[in-house]
Amino acid sequence: MPASLRSNRFILIALLPALIVFVLFAVLPILWSIYYGFFQWKGMGDAKFIGLGNYRDMLQDPVFWRALRNNLILVVSAIVGQIPIALAGALLLTANTWFNRLIRSALFMPMVLSTVVIGMIWGYIYNYQFGLLNQALTLIGLESWTQAWLSNPKLNMYAVSIPINWSNIGPYLIIFIAALQNISSEIHDAAAIDGATGWRKLVSVTLPMIWGTVVVTIVLCIAGSLKAFDHVIVMTGGGPAKSTELLATYMYNSTFAVYRYGYGSAVSTMILLISLLLIGINMAVTRRKSS
Amino acid sequence: MKTTIAPPAAGSAGGERSRLRRLIGGGALKLVLLLYAAGTLYPLYWLFISAMKTNEDFFAHPYSLPSEWVFTNISRAWDLGNMGRAMLNSAIVTSVSVALTLLLGTLAAYVLSRFQFRLHKLALGIFVIGMLVPIHSTLVPLFIFMNKIGMLDTYGALILPYTAFELPIAIFIVIAYLSSIPREIEEAALIDGNGWWGVFFRMILPLCKPALATVAILAFLRFWNDFAFALVFINSQALKTLPLSLSLFSDGYGTDYSLTMGAMAIAVLPTIIAYLIFQEQIMKGMTAGAVKG
Numbered sequence: 309m310p311a312s313l314r315s316n317r318f319i320l321i322a323l324l325p326a327l328i329v330f331v332l333f334a335v336l337p338i339l340w341s342i343y344y345g346f347f348q349w350k351g352m353g354d355a356k357f358i359g360l361g362n363y364r365d366m367l368q369d370p371v372f373w374r375a376l377r378n379n380l381i382l383v384v385s386a387i388v389g390q391i392p393i394a395l396a397g398a399l400l401l402t403a404n405t406w407f408n409r410l411i412r413s414a415l416f417m418p419m420v421l422s423t424v425v426i427g428m429i430w431g432y433i434y435n436y437q438f439g440l441l442n443q444a445l446t447l448i449g450l451e452s453w454t455q456a457w458l459s460n461p462k463l464n465m466y467a468v469s470i471p472i473n474w475s476n477i478g479p480y481l482i483i484f485i486a487a488l489q490n491i492s493s494e495i496h497d498a499a500a501i502d503g504a505t506g507w508r509k510l511v512s513v514t515l516p517m518i519w520g521t522v523v524v525t526i527v528l529c530i531a532g533s534l535k536a537f538d539h540v541i542v543m544t545g546g547g548p549a550k551s552t553e554l555l556a557t558y559m560y561n562s563t564f565a566v567y568r569y570g571y572g573s574a575v576s577t578m579i580l581l582i583s584l585l586l587i588g589i590n591m592a593v594t595r596r597k598s599s
Numbered sequence: 600m601k602t603t604i605a606p607p608a609a610g611s612a613g614g615e616r617s618r619l620r621r622l623i624g625g626g627a628l629k630l631v632l633l634l635y636a637a638g639t640l641y642p643l644y645w646l647f648i649s650a651m652k653t654n655e656d657f658f659a660h661p662y663s664l665p666s667e668w669v670f671t672n673i674s675r676a677w678d679l680g681n682m683g684r685a686m687l688n689s690a691i692v693t694s695v696s697v698a699l700t701l702l703l704g705t706l707a708a709y710v711l712s713r714f715q716f717r718l719h720k721l722a723l724g725i726f727v728i729g730m731l732v733p734i735h736s737t738l739v740p741l742f743i744f745m746n747k748i749g750m751l752d753t754y755g756a757l758i759l760p761y762t763a764f765e766l767p768i769a770i771f772i773v774i775a776y777l778s779s780i781p782r783e784i785e786e787a788a789l790i791d792g793n794g795w796w797g798v799f800f801r802m803i804l805p806l807c808k809p810a811l812a813t814v815a816i817l818a819f820l821r822f823w824n825d826f827a828f829a830l831v832f833i834n835s836q837a838l839k840t841l842p843l844s845l846s847l848f849s850d851g852y853g854t855d856y857s858l859t860m861g862a863m864a865i866a867v868l869p870t871i872i873a874y875l876i877f878q879e880q881i882m883k884g885m886t887a888g889a890v891k892g
Contacts, residue, residue, distance in 0.1 A: 333763035
């Protein structure tokens with residue numbers, strides 16, 4: 309057998325298994341969900357073609373809009389909570405001392421914990437009767453503030469967002485530390501000669517130098533909010549009365565609890581469209597940054 | 600405290616006093632950092648001390664160390680709540696998926712980095728585009744697909760999607776690593792009479808060990824902690840993985856909080872141990888994963 313044929317066969321046999329598994333379980337499902345999204349189907353019997361009916365229902369469902377709004381709350385809470393905390397932490401932890409490494413490791417730790425465990429622990433922290441939060445408030449004399457944090461529809465989305473942000477700070481911290489360490493020492497020297505120190509240096513030298521990174525992290529916050537699912541399912545299940553529903557939990561709850569597979573496929577497609585839109589914006593922003 | 604904001608030593612007159620002030624300021628900042636780190640670790644610490652308490656102790660003194668250390672919560676959770684079974688399921692699903700990801704991922708990465716062929720760009724493009732697919736939007740169609748082919752409620756229902764979604768990251772990590780290895784060594788081995796398979800198994804796999812370690816650790820964390828796939832694709836009690844069993848644990852033992860805490864402690868311990876050993880790789884790898892995926 310000629311060598312080129314032999315290498316062709318090797319290429320085929322080595323590449324195909326990965327390609328087949330990937331296409332079958334990650335790429336084709338997207339096409340199926342687009343297809344099923346046009347049908348009304350209970351999982352058994354015949355599927356009925358209803359065109360854009362599912363999408364019309366979705367846009368008329370107040371719960372869908374509630375879910376979208378809750379995803380937005382997650383984005384905003386990540387941008388005003390995660391990014392400033394991670395940036396401040398990175399500014400203090402830039403140098404590679406053993407102390408700083410220890411603190412970095414501690415702050416990154418929640419990333420490796422099971423999201424189910426994180427959700428359950430925080431469920432206990434927020435618990436009305438024995439929760440740590442209410443006990444702490446009682447201890448410092450703020451008994452009137454104690455309440456059922458996950459049931460109050462005015463507060464529970466914010467309560468849910470705290471553990472999600474808390475557990476995801478690690479990567480942002482590392483991204484900012486890498487960006488800060490990339491600022492060349494000449495720039496620090498120049499700033500020192502110009503007499504820029506402290507806050508002044510932060511605002512007029514350091515922040516502009518890493519602004520591109522800040523933009524990237526904001527985009528990551530937006531994309532990250534679409535991935536939120538586990539914490540909410542565990543802590544509230546999207547309730548009470550759908551008040552903490554997110555797009556992903558809305559997809560789950562409106563498919564598997566009520567056997568509306570066509571509708572669930574349409575919601576899945578919607579999530580895909582929204583995240584592609586965000587990726588498009590992301591690429592436009594980063595391209596402008598680099599040009 | 601050395602930070603990048605602090606100016607290089609001023610060394611001017613009155614330097615003594617400003618140095619003292621900087622020292623105190625630096626100390627205060629260190630304290631703030633320590634407190635924040637302690638706050639981050641506190642829920643975990645609380646989990647472990649609560650797992651060692653009796654229920655009465657848990658309600659009466661939620662903050663303090665156990666007044667009497669009990670280890671029965673963990674052993675009871677293991678027996679009563681089927682945590683042993685769940686641990687075994689998680690171990691099987693995770694290890695098979697990691698092995699499959701490593702094998703398929705490295706093979707594909709080797710081909711994509713060393714060979715030029717007609718559909719090269721297309722194959723690479725599929726993996727790049729696939730990285731953009733939000734995992735949750737595949738739950739419903741995958742459920743329908745697996746239902747049709749009778750795959751729901753099997754180990755395969757988790758192993759194949761896990762592998763599929765980890766493949767792009769695995770492939771790109773290995774391709775990046777292979778690009779730093781000169782091809783001459785392989786060509787010499789090929790002339791020595793090893794076929795492509797021989798080169799792959801005898802040279803490439805051992806050479807890629809550092810990259811494979813990173814891939815394996817990241818994959819382990821992702822598979823071990825996965826909840827969404829298990830929730831949708833697994834129904835039978837005998838196949839439930841740890842996170843899924845835990846989330847349902849409160850249905851049966853909802854008021855036995857110490858027992859539930861014991862079960863949670865069992866679930867997080869393996870990942871904490873992995874983290875303590877492989878911190879640097881995990882921090883770098885997960886950060887890169889967050890940026891790309």
